[in-house]
Each structure stands twice: as C-alpha cells, then as structure tokens.
Amino acid sequence: MKKYFLLLACLGLLTSPGYGYEKRDLLQKKANLEQVRTRLLPNANWVPYPAYTDRAGWERLAGTFRQEQISEGEKYLDFDWKIIKATDYLEFERSGSRTIMQDPFGANSSALSALVLAELCEGKGRFMDQIINGVWVFSEMTSWVLSAHLGHYQKSQRSLPDHNEHVIDLTAGDLGSLLSWTYYFFKVPFDRVNPVIAQRLRQTLQERILDTYMQRSDFWWQAFDLKPGTTVNNWNPWCNFNVLTCFLLLEDDPAKRAAGVHRTMVSVDEFINYTHTDGACEEGPSYWGHAAGKLYDYLQILSYATGGQLSIFEEPIVKNMGEYIANSYVGNGWVVNFADASAKGGGHPGIIFRYGQAVNSPVMTQFAAYLEQRHATTAINAGRDLFRAFEDLAYHEALRKTPAALPAYTSVWYPQTEFCYMKNGGGFFFAAKGGYNAESHNHNDVGTFSLYLNSTPVFIDAGVGTYTRQTFGRERYSIWTMQSNYHNLPLINGVPQAQGRQYRSRSVVFDAQKQLFALDLAGAYPDSALVDSWRRSYRLVADGLEIQDDYLLKAAKVPHQVHFLVWQKPDLSQPGAVLFDVDGQQVRLHYDARQFTAQAEVIPQPDTRLSQVWGEAIHRVTLTATKPSKKGKYLYRISQVK
Missing domain, CATH: 2.70.98.70 (Beta-galactosidase; Chain A, domain 5)
Incomplete structure (x- = not known):
C-alpha cells in the first residue's frame, strides 16, 4: 500500500473516472500485428543517416556543425568516468536527495553522447577508446534506473538496484536508445578491438530493454492494465520511444521485431487516448518536449521504419498537441506555466520545427524559426538523445531558412x-x-x-x-x-x-x-x-x-x-x-x-x-x-x- 500511495502522489494518478479519456486507438486502427510485420523495413535499412564509414555522408549531414561537435567530444578525451556508489543510491532514502546519484550518472551519459557524435563527425577513431570505456562503464552498472524510481518497481521497494530485477524508467530507456545507436554505428570497430565489447553490450540491451519490455506489463507508464481515472503522462511516449528505437536497431527476428513494435503502439495509444482533444499539455510547457514532443519522435521513427506507411500525423489531435507549445509562449523566453512547469523555456526549436512540418503547421515552424533566431545554435547538445541530435543536423538548414513569427491570436x-x-x-x-x-x-x-x-x-x-x-x-x-x-x-x-x-x-x-x-x-x-x-x-x-x-x-x-x-x-x-x-x-x-x-x-x-x-x-x-x-x-x- 505504501508503494502504491507514493506512486500515485508522484505521478498524479488519481483523476476523475473517464476524465479526458477517449478510446481512439489511432495507431492500432492503422495496423494490426501482421500488418506491422509486413510494413516494417528489414533490419535497420530504415535508418536515414549515413553509416559510420560513409565519410562524405557525415560531412554533408554535420555541415557547419562538424567542427563544433568534434570540439565538444574533445572535452571528454581525458574524461574520468564516474562511479555511482551504493551510498549515492541510498542517499535518496536517507535525505531525499536525487542529485547525489543523478549528477555522476548524467555526467557519464553526456560524455558518451558527445564522444559518439564527435567520432561520427570526424571518423578517425580518435574517440573510440573513450567510447568503449563509456560502453563498458554502463554495461558494468547494475541498473540504469534513477534511485528515485527504483522503489516503485523493485520487490524490495528500496533505492539500491537489485541485480535480479530489471526495470525500465526514463533514464534506463534513454540509455537503451543511446547505447543501441552506439552499437549500430560502432559494432564493427568494436569487434576489431575485442568482440566481447559489442557482445556484452548487445546482451545487456537484450536483457534490460527488449526482454524486460516484453515480459513485464506492470510499469504504470505502459498503461496495459489501465484503470478508469488514471493518468498517462509524458513517461508513456518517452519510454516507448526509447523501447521502439531499441527494437528497430537491435532485433533481427522479423516476428519478434513486429511484436515489440506493435506492443509499443498499444501502449502509446493509451497516451493519445488520455490526452484531451484540445491537445493541451496539462503538465505545462516544460514537459511538452517529453510528452507531445516525445510522441512526435515516436511517430517519426515509426514512420521511418515503415517507409511512411504507418503514420497518424494527419490526425487533428496530434496537430493540436503540437501547437500548444507555440501558443503557450508569452515572449522574451517566458511561457505560461502551471503545475511543476517552469516559467522559462520556450522549447527546443528543432523538435518544434520538425513536428510542425509533419503536421503542416506554419504556426509551429515559424515559432521554431523565431526561437532559433533568438538563440542561434552553434553546437548540437545531444544529452542522452542521439535521435534528436541526428534530426537536428538533418533539418537545421530548412529551419534556418524558415520565416520567423510568433503566434498571432487574441x-x-x-x-x-x-x-x-x-x-x-x-x-x-x-x-x-x-x-x-x-x-x-x-x-x-x-x-x-x-x-x-x-x-x-x-x-x-x-x-x-x-x-x-x-x-x-x-x-x-x-x-x-x-x-x-x-x-x-x-x-x-x-x-x-x-x-x-x-x-x-x-x-x-x-x-x-x-x-x-x-x-x-x-x-x-x-x-x-x-x-x-x-x-x-x-x-x-x-x-x-x-x-x-x-x-x-x-x-x-x-x-x-x-x-x-x-x-x-x-x-x-x-x-x-x-x-x-x-x-x-x-x-x-x-x-x-x-x-x-x-x-x-x-x-x-x-x-x-x-x-x-x-x-x-x-x-x-x-x-x-x-x-x-x-x-x-x-x-x-x-x-x-x-
């Protein structure tokens, strides 16, 4: 009962029966399991980015950002990989602090993503040893889940990771996605160093992400056993996007791949079902990028993987969810904030622009151009999200050429x-x-x-x-x-x-x-x-x-x-x-x-x-x-x- 109460309090799960819920099931109406299997492009043939060995392709994709991305990676050539101690996890129980565990964890993931981008842009192998070190550090970790989230899903209800029990939360999903891209691009050069590196990474991803997602249905964000009146928030599209990425990059068996993809569709449908038709993000603008923004990422990568055959960008609710972020902008960096949202931060121009293009919204694309002009991008900060970094590189020139304007409404x-x-x-x-x-x-x-x-x-x-x-x-x-x-x-x-x-x-x-x-x-x-x-x-x-x-x-x-x-x-x-x-x-x-x-x-x-x-x-x-x-x-x- 204690665990249940904490989860409800954490996530706002107590709502009115049926409040905002409409059984749309837009994704499942587009394709059943068999149709998903036939529409998925084989293996990773869907990936729209150059292979690591395609130097000309990466020169074109990185464009004017190439040197900046290399410079960002150079900052981590001597990076001292952080150890997250047992007491760092336990501190959440002792004092309530999350940051003691999260800060070193975040430093490691930021280092790895910067190194990966730098190596892709340069292609000389200069960053490879440190990438291997990062992969090894994460493979050696018992869990990629934050101390604040472990207690909700582990039988122990404690904040120290249990090696017998795998959990998928926001960061475990992020790391799964980041490491899947790393495996996809660098498996061959890893094997030249030692085949154990890629083998260990692939096995770890299989156990922690692919198998765990298919075997467990008790993560609240999956919404597989949704009770009337419960919330489905940003965790759903965020986690499912990461899981989808892992299946698309890693799973070679067509039947297992289709089963994993379709399962994410069933789950993501519940997020869309929960969201009001008006498209507003009840969590506020600070969470839009993780809620509607992650829904866009999910839908875009699903569209890539099916050659555009599986898409719901034409649905009005999807467009409404996107335009909310533009309408909520006040000016000079200030936004309308309710709940836990911050009053500052207009959103990321790249994701807003791409979303706007997908739903044919000049309101969004011109707003994105306005934000881009306010803070001209000099380097792509991937965080833990390489997909957005690749997409930022691919679409930046189109964003730069778009007329800038704020939403005009009374x-x-x-x-x-x-x-x-x-x-x-x-x-x-x-x-x-x-x-x-x-x-x-x-x-x-x-x-x-x-x-x-x-x-x-x-x-x-x-x-x-x-x-x-x-x-x-x-x-x-x-x-x-x-x-x-x-x-x-x-x-x-x-x-x-x-x-x-x-x-x-x-x-x-x-x-x-x-x-x-x-x-x-x-x-x-x-x-x-x-x-x-x-x-x-x-x-x-x-x-x-x-x-x-x-x-x-x-x-x-x-x-x-x-x-x-x-x-x-x-x-x-x-x-x-x-x-x-x-x-x-x-x-x-x-x-x-x-x-x-x-x-x-x-x-x-x-x-x-x-x-x-x-x-x-x-x-x-x-x-x-x-x-x-x-x-x-x-x-x-x-x-x-x-």
Whole structure:
C-alpha cells in the first residue's frame, strides 16, 4: 500500500473516472500485428543517416556543425568516468536527495553522447577508446534506473538496484536508445578491438530493454492494465520511444521485431487516448518536449521504419498537441506555466520545427524559426538523445531558412483542459486555468492566473523547486509551491484548496468576444471551507485586468484572505492600491480599502531551480477581509499607471 500511495502522489494518478479519456486507438486502427510485420523495413535499412564509414555522408549531414561537435567530444578525451556508489543510491532514502546519484550518472551519459557524435563527425577513431570505456562503464552498472524510481518497481521497494530485477524508467530507456545507436554505428570497430565489447553490450540491451519490455506489463507508464481515472503522462511516449528505437536497431527476428513494435503502439495509444482533444499539455510547457514532443519522435521513427506507411500525423489531435507549445509562449523566453512547469523555456526549436512540418503547421515552424533566431545554435547538445541530435543536423538548414513569427491570436481556449490565454493591445498577456487538483505534476491551483506586461511576469506561478523524495511522496503538499495559498487564489474560512480528483472547477465559461474567463472555485475546496459557491471572473480590458469574486458560504468563521504571488517588490504605501515597478512602468492592483487590509511578505528563493527563474526572492501580497461575511462581492483591478 505504501508503494502504491507514493506512486500515485508522484505521478498524479488519481483523476476523475473517464476524465479526458477517449478510446481512439489511432495507431492500432492503422495496423494490426501482421500488418506491422509486413510494413516494417528489414533490419535497420530504415535508418536515414549515413553509416559510420560513409565519410562524405557525415560531412554533408554535420555541415557547419562538424567542427563544433568534434570540439565538444574533445572535452571528454581525458574524461574520468564516474562511479555511482551504493551510498549515492541510498542517499535518496536517507535525505531525499536525487542529485547525489543523478549528477555522476548524467555526467557519464553526456560524455558518451558527445564522444559518439564527435567520432561520427570526424571518423578517425580518435574517440573510440573513450567510447568503449563509456560502453563498458554502463554495461558494468547494475541498473540504469534513477534511485528515485527504483522503489516503485523493485520487490524490495528500496533505492539500491537489485541485480535480479530489471526495470525500465526514463533514464534506463534513454540509455537503451543511446547505447543501441552506439552499437549500430560502432559494432564493427568494436569487434576489431575485442568482440566481447559489442557482445556484452548487445546482451545487456537484450536483457534490460527488449526482454524486460516484453515480459513485464506492470510499469504504470505502459498503461496495459489501465484503470478508469488514471493518468498517462509524458513517461508513456518517452519510454516507448526509447523501447521502439531499441527494437528497430537491435532485433533481427522479423516476428519478434513486429511484436515489440506493435506492443509499443498499444501502449502509446493509451497516451493519445488520455490526452484531451484540445491537445493541451496539462503538465505545462516544460514537459511538452517529453510528452507531445516525445510522441512526435515516436511517430517519426515509426514512420521511418515503415517507409511512411504507418503514420497518424494527419490526425487533428496530434496537430493540436503540437501547437500548444507555440501558443503557450508569452515572449522574451517566458511561457505560461502551471503545475511543476517552469516559467522559462520556450522549447527546443528543432523538435518544434520538425513536428510542425509533419503536421503542416506554419504556426509551429515559424515559432521554431523565431526561437532559433533568438538563440542561434552553434553546437548540437545531444544529452542522452542521439535521435534528436541526428534530426537536428538533418533539418537545421530548412529551419534556418524558415520565416520567423510568433503566434498571432487574441485568445486561445482549451475547452477540455480548461486553459485560457488572452492578449490585448495594451501589452497585457493573461493566462488562467480551471481543471482539477489531480492532474499530472499537480499543484492545488484551480482558478489561478498569471499576468504579464510587455512579456514581463507580474502576477506569477512560482513553479517547483529541485525534485527530492518529498516532491513525489506523502509530503508533497506540505511544500509551499504546491499549495493554493501560494497561488493567486482565495483562502476561504482559513482553508486552502485540497488535492484529489474530486476537487475541481465548476460552471466554467469562456467568452472570446468579451475576453472573459469565469468559473466557480468552490468545488476545489474541502467541506471544511463551508463554501457553497465562489464565482471568480476574469475580464481582460483595454488597460488591464478586472477580477471579480462573488461568494456564498454556509458560515463565515474567519475573514477571507485573497493571495497574489508577484515578482516585483510591492509598494503598499497607498490605501486601496498595491504598486509594482515593471521595467520602469508602474502597475497598480486596486482593491477596496473598506473591505481589505493589505500585507506583503518576501519569499526567499534559496532553491536554485527557482532562483534561476526568479532571482533571490518573490513576494506574496495578502488581502485580508476586514470582517467575516457569508455573502459578498470583491472587485480587484490591475492596470498600468499612465
């Protein structure tokens, strides 16, 4: 029971029965197992990249990036491969730290991918010994699974790898994919050194990825035994993409290859089934590249492997999922963030461009070109993902030639996910959400909003700090960033919103012409809040934002508090107004001084994951009602002071 609870808390698996789920099964409708077998190109004939020995081909593919990629690899010619100690794994149980194990692991995988790319670009064998060292290090490891994930799947429920039990998580899949490409390109030169190198690697990949995927159906992300109301999030396309890559590069038996590929199709269908038709990523833009972005990678490599015979890029939901990332961009590197997503990071231009081409979306391709022009790529940073690195090289020239533009809209409404974005001519960008408090990477945030002026955040969503054991355990909602009273929401009768599938928005209204978004927040609060209704409406007007709260309570025990999380230091010197200096422009939050008293507090940001976005501190403004009341109306107006 303990393991089950932790997994639910970690992944937001408790949702409403049938919420967002539609039995589309788009991939399975395209091809059954036998059709998959006949459509798969034999062996690795599908690979669209030059062989290692094709020096002219790699000269063309690497193009202007060739020397930079070689230089990146040279940084690791004397790399001291890291040992991940038993105590590094155990630290997750002892202190909750994930990074003590993850940092050396990540250093090793980054080194290997850089060395592989450098050797492919140069082709002189100069990097081969270090590549062999990296392959050997990973072959010698008991597991490629992160300490934070092992306890969910091992019978021991501990964070130390058990050599008797293989597990596929995000990093095990990533390493499987990375090492499969390494095997594909370098098996022959490995054999010249010693055949044991490639033999050991191939056996390890067989046991840890191919056999494990076919033998186990209990990984939650596979969704093979999906219960009504459970979440299927970014883990599904991410892990399945890696598994698919391994089958396509490694498995020579046509029947086994087809069985593995078809099994991934059944699994990935569940991710598409779970996703709303509107295509929004409930995990936020930070996770888009691992969710919809990884779905694109999966679909693209499946299309390559079948000569284009197996493709669902024409499906509207796939296009909607792609365009979400462009629509969620505010400007100047800022994005609309909810839940655990960060407020910074517009996405990777290469993946957005290729996705846009596949679904025929100028919105995406031109947005990708905009991002590319903002941060011109000088080298391809593969991380653990060689497929994206190869694709970046292949498509970069087309990306570079594409006209750049940001999405042009006045409002965007995601009716099933209940995300709302609106802009006006005065430079304001407004975003708000409805939804429910058990989304993937959930925060208790039904009804919260963010507001930007000329692409600068003013009223904000903080995001999340560095992941620890507590982030995805029983203590998750003791962390301040997860709580509704650290979002732009009311504290009703001294009670914040609660987590769970039953805590959700009611009576949601979106009116594009009026630039209005409204919903009843009452359903997001537990019974102890004694609230019958709390109708909040947002209206974007020419010079700012109007917010109105209409409420009805069963009883009024304590004065209400209304919280606003802000980036700039607030000035409370004027009754009825809170002033902010936003890049030399003054913004005012106006409230009725007869109804409220205002206070402000500094929230220091010692966590680097938050301070890298917000700096040393953010602020919380609290409006406290002058007296308790069962029924009433509050008005707040945010505007630029001329």
